[in-house]
Amino acid sequence: METTGARRSLPWLLMAWGVTRLLLLLFVFKVYVFPGPDVTSDVSVIYHGWYEVLRTGTFPLDDVTWQYPPAAALPILAPGLLPFLDYASAFFVLAFLADLVALSLLVYAGRRPNRRLSGAWVWVAGVPLLGPTVYARYDVMVTAVAVAALLAGSRRPRLMGALAGFAAMLKVWPALLLLGVRTRGAWMSAVATMAGLAALFTLAMPGAFAFLTFQRDRGTEVESLGALVFHVARHYGWDGQVLLNYGSVEFLGPWVNIVSTAALALTGMTFGWLLLWRLVATRFEAHTAADAAFVGVLMFTVTSRVISPQYMVWLVGIAAVCLCFRATLMGLPAGLVLAACFVTVLEFPLYFGNVVASDPLGITLLVVRNGLLVLAAVVAARRLWRSTVPKPVPAELPDQAAGAGRAKETSASS
Incomplete structure (x- = not known):
């Protein structure tokens, strides 16, 4: 019966995907203009500029907006494989x-035994909720690799490790896919892949790891959790500025360094929690790796100094993998992420001007979106802990132990 239901829902799933993706293509190709700032300019201007530099055999060493690991050069160069299209059009097609x-x-994956199509439905619904930004950033390509890695994990751990390592060299966050993996082969494969790619790019192209310095010097982006401090402070005399800095709109001025440092410290604390979980967890099932990756990426996103709209694509992809498993406990956090996706498209690009101005509407949208993400992270972390970490057995008090001993002696003598 369940298989029959899945077969019946598949045509609707594919139809929903086709309709929503056609709309996204119409928006990025500007057949219809999506309200708000032009989200495709990153591709036509920034990505295309990087493409012209990368094709000469070097990384954009003088461009602080290049903040990605060396393998990110591959999706930026990939539109060159479609020479019959201009750069932006080729990029949209590849996305x-x-x-x-x-x-x-x-x-x-959803049609295999003990699986379900709910994960595919999360992907179908979540991507268009973010609007055309999804097809105007290379994050959807990274997420596709991450999805492949997690789905390969239970049956082909070495392949999973290789894909996770490759994805981490595209954009660092997929390294978190290995949080819940216990197979040594997966870790070895990931390390070997990352080391091989690092060596290859270091030898072949100058400036492969210049992005580390650029990332270090970033400030507090206006959509992040920490930015709420300054959105409110602007109404009470804070004399900082909102400027385009390091490729994103950031707060600059008094106390920004302190908030940015606090965000880094909070990220360090969450990694500490994840390490503790990894040390004490003992119950690992088929879905645990995906659940752990979801929790890790959620925590990374919430505590980051930057929460760009394209970051939500990562969460949608991993949530979709989680919900492929019937036994997962990530249903509610995944729903909260989908709700956050809807609010995200409202704050960017629809009402981004209000966000930059820190007016009541802009602040409200950020509070709701970031609040949903914080709630999702807390609920997901709690469920992961409770499902994998055994409860400690309470030790008997001395009086209780003595009483139990006397009871046994009385029973034996009678």
Whole structure:
């Protein structure tokens, strides 16, 4: 009966994907203009500029907006494989294909025994909730690789490790996919892949790791959790500024360094919690790796100095993998992430001017979006802990132990 239901829902799933993705393509190709700032300019201006530099055999050493690991050069250069299209159009087509690959993997996984198509539905619904930004950033390509890695984990751990390592060299966050993996082969494969790619790019192209310095010098981006301090402070005389800095709109001025440092400290604390969980967890099931990755990426996103709209694509992809498993406990956190996606498209690009101005509407949207993410992270972390860490057995008090001993003696003598 469940298989029959899945077969019946599949045509609706594919139809929903087709309709929503057609709308996204119409928006990025500007057949219809999506309200708010032009989200495609990153591709036509920034990505294209990087492409022109990268094709000469070097990384953009003088561009502080280049803040990515060396393998990020691959998706930036990839539109060159479609020479019959201009750069931006080729990029949009490749983003669409990456979206299709992720869907195909989720559908295939969802039709296996003890799986379900709920994960594919999360992907179908979550991506368009973010608007055309999804196809105007290379994060959807990274997420497709991450989805492939997590789905390969239970049956082919070495492949999972290789894919996770490759994805981490595209954009650092997929290293968190290994949090819940206990197979040594997966870790060795990931390390070997990352080391091989690092060596290859270091030898072949100058400036492969210049991005580390650029990331270190970033400030507090206006959409982040810490930015709420300054959104409110602007109404009470804070004399800082909101400027385009390091490729994003950030707060600059008094106390910004302190808030940014606090965010880094909070990220360190969350990694400490994840390490503690990894040391004490003993119950690992087929879905645990995906659940742990979801919790890790949620925590990383919430505590980051930057919460750009494209970060939500990561969460949607991993949540989709979690919900492929019937036994997962991440249903509620995944729903909260989908709700946060809807609020995200409202704050960017629809009402981004209000966010930059720190007016009541902009602040409200950020409070709701970031609040949903914090709640999702807390609920997900609690469920992961309770499902994998055994409860400690309470030690008997001395009086209780003595009483139990006398009871046994009385029973034996009678």
